[in-house]
Amino acid sequence: MTRGALPLEDGARRRWLKQLAIGALTAGMGKAVGAAAPGTIRVGMTPAFLNDQYSLLADWRAYLQAKLGMPVEFVQRDRYRETMDLLHLGKLDFAWLCDYPFVFLKDLVRLLVVPLNQGRPYYRSLLLVGAADRRRNSMADLAGGVFAFADPYSNTGYLAPRYRIRELGRDPNTFFRQTYFTWSHRKVIEAVSKGFADGGAVDSFVWDTLEKVRPDVTQGARIIERSPEYAFPPFAAHRAVPAEMFERMQKVLIGMSQDESGRLLLTRLNLDGFIVGRRQMYDSVAKMMAAFGEI
Template identity: 50%
Template structure:
């Protein structure tokens, strides 16, 4: 028996109709194997937290398409309503990148679970503040201290500006935050704190300046029902981080694509919709103040 007779696939001796069916089956098998190989390319998973107005689904979809085109690999956004879930996903290595708040970043970076990828530049600077807001009908309140015995809305346990800062400010004033307010509740997002204050459900709340400013442009009817009483010092803008196991190439590709968004009209348009100037290089020193406060609160 010749060698070729062992290795050449030949259809069984059968009718012409059966031969046609055999070749058709063989071709389909080849195609499906190839397709399986294509789908095996793992998408890049990016976690999104309420640091931005994450209900802008259409914008996120456009951004996802943009990144996918630039990177040449599928991109998936993973939106979660609270930081804790995103932190857990990062811990479980289920996310490649994530846009997270200062608190989760400092926490995860402390345990070397993430690396700083880019720092968003907002109004020309890589900073944001915490705004103390009250209902616009409240014309008297001038500081957090005056909200004694009132209802206060927090963002969530792992929010820096929406939970840690107000408690830190009260601590600085020598006040026990757990007894200061008559009632507190969590809304799980900065936007919802703004809504709670706007509706009058809460007498006050503290939110990310970026979210408030963004909302004042896309939902002026909500932000107009609130009044900014005080603005905190500047803190490093919530960064985009990479999981510690992300490859060097993936890290540098993503960093380059984000930082070069200002170089094409589509990227500029997306940045404009995100209310950002651009994505700048990583600046870890910006988050030292946050780290210090967290250490004070024994969160690290």
């Protein structure tokens, strides 16, 4: 399957896919990024973050502005590629990226911090089927079915499940009868829950967060496989960010766990804090990308 391709379906699934396409189109309207006000720090956010938590983003922005003493703007995008393009254009200073784009961007970005998820800087890809589906209990059982991917630049929602199929000795391009992208991990869960896909793969952080804040979203699906651990989606800095700004932002993010306001925000983010990481933490992702000839 080529990146971004959507299969033609009939019935309810086709109508649902049409809604996804319309949603993606309207979400992109009015999102042109112009020149920032002088001194404004621009932080890109991808679907690794739950984009519907607007009040949380507003409070986090206010916190960062107070700590940095500078204006901060969150730039949200619904597709990983859009955030990557903004980094290429030099329109972002920092970004919370999926680990796959982080490796893909190579020297364009520097590792700033790695979030702590349940006390550790790791997460997994979760393989899902419908809650009532007791026939499928592994990736092998999904052969010939319909599968929902999150985004073509998502590790847990695209790269990892395809690599899992390779481990089975099968071709990811022919393993499923049909596949499509939902453009968000939450919508993968919804697709599986509503029966519009036999299976799907999602980010464990998004799943765990939704279980806390929207258990009605996750109750229609169940986990049948968990991947090995991968280093958590990192915060990265554009290579043009001056060293002094890099160090200030890194200090502020790491210091969130040291003050009450920061700890409250971390709780709402479903994170425990941030640490200084090493680029080598993402070698397992690079290995999977290399298997597909991507690096």
